[in-house]
Every structure is written in C-alpha cells, then in structure tokens.
Amino acid sequence: MVQGVIVHLVDGTYELFRYFMAPSGAFERATPDALRAVRGVVGSVLGMLEDGATHVGVATDHVIESFRNALWPGYKTGEGIDPVLHAQFGPLEDALAALGVVVWPMVEFEADDALAAGAAMAAADPRVAQVVLCTPDKDLAQCVRGARVVQLDRRTKELRDEEGVRRKFGVGPASIADWLGLVGDAADGYPGLPGWGAKSAAVVLARYEHLERIPTRAGEWDVAVRGAVRLASTLAEQRELAVLFRRIATVRADAPIGVDVDGVRWTGPRPEFAAWAARLGAPALHERAAALAAAR
Numbered sequence: 001m002v003q004g005v006i007v008h009l010v011d012g013t014y015e016l017f018r019y020f021m022a023p024s025g026a027f028e029r030a031t032p033d034a035l036r037a038v039r040g041v042v043g044s045v046l047g048m049l050e051d052g053a054t055h056v057g058v059a060t061d062h063v064i065e066s067f068r069n070a071l072w073p074g075y076k077t078g079e080g081i082d083p084v085l086h087a088q089f090g091p092l093e094d095a096l097a098a099l100g101v102v103v104w105p106m107v108e109f110e111a112d113d114a115l116a117a118g119a120a121m122a123a124a125d126p127r128v129a130q131v132v133l134c135t136p137d138k139d140l141a142q143c144v145r146g147a148r149v150v151q152l153d154r155r156t157k158e159l160r161d162e163e164g165v166r167r168k169f170g171v172g173p174a175s176i177a178d179w180l181g182l183v184g185d186a187a188d189g190y191p192g193l194p195g196w197g198a199k200s201a202a203v204v205l206a207r208y209e210h211l212e213r214i215p216t217r218a219g220e221w222d223v224a225v226r227g228a229v230r231l232a233s234t235l236a237e238q239r240e241l242a243v244l245f246r247r248i249a250t251v252r253a254d255a256p257i258g259v260d261v262d263g264v265r266w267t268g269p270r271p272e273f274a275a276w277a278a279r280l281g282a283p284a285l286h287e288r289a290a291a292l293a294a295a296r
Contacts, residue, residue, distance in 0.1 A: 004129025007122040007264060008053045011135030012060040012103070013111045015041045016092055018155060020085045030281030034084060038092045039280040044154075045101055046285060049266055050292055055122075057257070057264045058096055059114035060089055062105035066113075068188075068248050075248065076189040095280065098273040099289060102264045104257050112139050113255035118264070119143045120253040125261045132159075138185070139251055141165045142176035170202025171209075178211050181246030182235075190245050193234050200225050211235075211242055268293030 019040025031039045048056060064078035064086075078086060093105045104114035115133055122131045123145065133140050136153040144151055147161040158164075166172050171179050182201040184192025207223045208214045215221055216236045218228035225231060235242065269289040277286035 002130045005055060005125075005127050005261065006053070006130045006132060007055040007057070007118070007128055007261065008048060008132045008134055009115045009118045009122075010045065010048075010056065010058040011111055011115060011133075011137060011140075012041065012058040012092060012096070013089075014135055014137065015044060015058075015154075016060070016088060017085070019044070020082070020088070032279075032281060035088065035091060035280055037085060037088050038095055039282055041092055042095050042099060042276075042280065043282070043285060045096060046099065046289055046292075050288065054266060055261060055264045056266055057102045057104065057114075057118050057259070059104040059106060059111035059118070060093055061111045062089060062093070063107050066106070066110045067108055068110070071244065071248055072190050074189045074191075076187070095273075095276045098270050098276045100266055100269045100273070100293075102259055104255075106255065109252055109255040112137060113252040114257055115140060116143050116251035116253040117255040117257045119149050121257065121259075122261055122264075123149055128261060138169070138176065139180070139188075139249060141169065142173050142249075142251060143253075144173045170199070171205045175205045175209050177246045177250040178205055178209070180249035181211060181242040181244075184245060185249065188248070190248055192245060193238050193242055195227060195231055195234055200227070200231060204231075211239065211246060268296075 016037050020037035022040060045056065045058065069075045069077065093103045096103045106114050115135065119131045119133060122128045131149040133143060133149065133151045134154050135151065140151055143149055144160065144162050144165050151160045160168060162173060169176065169179060179201050182192055182196040183198050184190050203223050203225050204214055214235060216232065218232035221228055269286065273289060274286045277283050
C-alpha cells in the first residue's frame with residue numbers, strides 16, 4: 001500500500017462522455033435526461049472520496065477547442081457533439097465545485113494540459129507519495145514517472161506505471177509525444193505520417209527515443225523494421241510535420257491551475273450542494289457527502 005498523500009486527478013471530459021453513453025437504467029429515475037451524465041460523474045467522484053481519496057482535482061474541456069486548433073486545421077472541435085452532452089459541461093463544473101472538488105474548466109488549454117500541470121505540481125511536493133491520473137487517454141502516458149505518477153483507467157481498472165506504459169505502447173513516457181507525432185491520433189484529428197504504424201514507430205523510437213535522433217537513411221538504422229526505406233524516406237521528407245504533430249501531442253504542464261496540493265484536499269461539500277443533489281434527482285448524494293465530511 002502506498003504511504004503518504006495520494007493525489008487523484010480526473011479527466012472530467014472523459015467521465016462525462018462515459019456516463020452520457022451509459023444505459024439510462026444506471027441512473028435514478030428522478031434524474032432529468034439533460035443531467036444524467038452530470039449525475040453519473042458527480043456520483044462517481046463522490047464514490048472515490050468514499051473509497052478513501054483525500055485530494056482530488058477534475059479537469060474539463062470547457063469550450064472543447066484550444067490553442068492546438070491554430071496549429072492544425074483538422075484538430076478536434078466541438079462540432080458533431082450531441083447538444084445534450086455539450087450542454088452538460090457547465091452544470092458538471094458547477095455541481096462538482098458545489099461538492100467541494102477543485103475543478104479546472106479549460107479554455108485556451110485542454111483538460112489533458114490541466115491534468116499534466118496538476119501532476120507536475122503534485123509530484124513536486126515531497127508530501128505526495130503518488131499521483132493517479134484517472135484517464136485512459138494515451139496523451140497522458142507521457143506524464144507517468146516510475147510508480148509515483150501513474151495512469152488509471154477507471155472503467156477497466158487498469159493501472160499503468162512506467163513499465164506498464166512500455167508494455168502498452170512499446171516506448172517509455174519520454175517518447176509518447178514522439179510516437180504520437182509519427183502515428184497520429186484520429187480522435188484528436190491529426191494523422192501522423194503515411195506508413196508509420198504503432199509497431200514500427202515503437203521499434204524505432206525504442207532505439208532512438210526522439211524524432212531528431214532518428215537517422216535520415218534506413219541504412220543507418222540499427223533496428224530491423226519492415227518497409228524501413230519507405231519509412232525513412234517519409235520521415236526525411238516530412239520530419240517538420242512529425243515535429244508539429246509531436247507539439248500538438250505534448251501536454252502542457254504549465255497550464256494555469258492556480259492551486260497547490262493543499263488546494264486539492266477535499267474538506268466537504270458547500271452549502272449549495274444540497275440544491276444540486278436535488279436538481280440531479282438524487283438528494284442522497286448530499287446526505288452521503290455530508291456524512292463523509294463529518295466522519296473525516
């Protein structure tokens with residue numbers, strides 16, 4: 001068991017999408033359809049606190065777009081998102097804040113950047129024994145450090161430390177952004193380089209670690225990769241594009257979050273949480289939060 005402060009940083013955007021897609025039977029019948037995903041996330045975060053979490057921060061993509069949209073025209077936007085889902089971002093942020101949980105609604109930056117900044121902040125505090133990044137997003141794998149900063153997929157319960165990242169992607173955290181620069185990320189809207197797949201990129205980067213260190217000619221490579229000549233030629237011609245995609249994939253640990261470790265310690269719900277619990281059709285949420293706060 002980890003001894004010391006454990007900081008949990010939650011990808012609120014992912015959680016909202018996850019609960020929006022959950023069967024309607026998973027919620028109280030009194031929960032309005034327009035707030036069911038909010039109810040799911042709030043109940044889930046409260047469950048984390050009941051399970052022993054003491055320091056929690058939640059990041060959201062308040063406006064979906066970010067500075068990355070200016071870097072690549074195809075980068076993800078809010079277009080195509082179900083309006084019912086999109087309309088729940090604001091209520092989620094307000095309801096979590098009422099629960100007493102620190103929320104980072106990102107505008108210029110993204111939720112991933114806030115999580116990276118939170119991880120850097122927490123890892124710099126000697127009182128913190130472990131930082132748990134609660135998100136399956138592969139971008140955040142670049143923030144993993146040994147067993148002190150780890151990544152947790154709350155849906156599958158998979159916990160990945162640095163060795164787990166290597167097993168999953170074939171490269172260590174330091175090369176994740178480079179790997180994404182080569183293979184791209186369809187969910188985020190940038191394609192990577194033609195011909196470069198997850199395995200070939202992993203083999204090459206496991207040897208050279210970063211894009212700049214990869215020799216421009218396949219004959220200079222000391223790893224065996226199928227189609228090496230073609231891959232090397234593509235990289236030589238489009239290295240600047242790969243570097244741009246790496247920049248897009250690199251999470252910004254300097255994103256403004258405005259708190260320290262003490263600031264993410266949960267001390268109980270605010271008075272307005274009772275009204276939020278009622279609005280969510282789940283008054284028991286307030287009762288649970290109040291009882292938990294009284295017991296700590």
